Amino acid sequence: DKSFCHTCAIQDRKYVTVKSRVLHPEFRGRMVSAFLSHLFSEIVDYSFTANMETELDNISAGSTEWKGLLKDYWERLSKYCGDASQWDVRKVERMLEEKFRPILFPDLDTDSRICPSCSEGTLRFKVSRYGEGSFIGCDRHPKCKYIARTLSDEDDENETSEQIPRSFEPRLLGIMPDTSEKVLFLSVCMASGFIYFSGRKCVQQFCSFYRSS
Structure with missing residues (x-):
């Protein structure tokens, strides 16, 4: 199913490994997660998907205009991407070093x-x-x-x-x-x-x- 395809994708990218049918995060996966959480905190927040599904339901019900929702989302996403593009490799390294310092x-x-x-x-x-x-x-x-x-x-x-x-x-x-x-x-x-x-x-x-x- 769809979730299985996603699981295969993150395995192929070496973000996780499967041991005894349990997903175990690899350090590469932890780095990607830390980077996204730091620079795209709203989008990777657990509540984002639920809120978006509610908005899509409102569009289906006719109470929300889809162009307005898309414009609002794109403006926020564009800002996140713009901020992330200003980070060079050394700045990312320092952020990850601080995040994983205890390890x-x-x-x-x-x-x-x-x-x-x-x-x-x-x-x-x-x-x-x-x-x-x-x-x-x-x-x-x-x-x-x-x-x-x-x-x-x-x-x-x-x-x-x-x-x-x-x-x-x-x-x-x-x-x-x-x-x-x-x-x-x-x-x-x-x-x-x-x-x-x-x-x-x-x-x-x-x-x-x-x-x-």
Whole structure:
């Protein structure tokens, strides 16, 4: 039926995967949802469809003029699209980084996200060159080519070709302000993109660093 076609479409776009007949959102799907919710909040709101159906019923009943409804909707949609077109990739990256900070950089503030490769740059969330994937990389690129995959299954050959070995000796990331504990960088989970460091565990169950207790 119609809903099945839509389900197939979001699977093809790698927004979700189906496991045991249950839809599970992929990180790409979460990014799209966050982007639309931020810039098209009215249209993706759950009440929008219900309100639109009511308006269409009113048109059918003759109590609402369809041209007026269409004009009003188009003006609002056009404004949303115009606002979205002003956002460049870097602005989108910063918005998504802030949205998913608890997953990408748990318990770390910006000053603690030192690049484990060059020790000078800061690890930032980035969208790959052709928009096919996302990763955590050093903001000193191209001087520093450190790249770590995030919660995305997609492979981007152009980005991957610039990767350097991801194994590093434990490196000091910073000091926890509440406990004065030293936080040491250990590794990056290739499944989830979780930056694994001493004394911490990944909150994502699919991550190889997940600990249930």
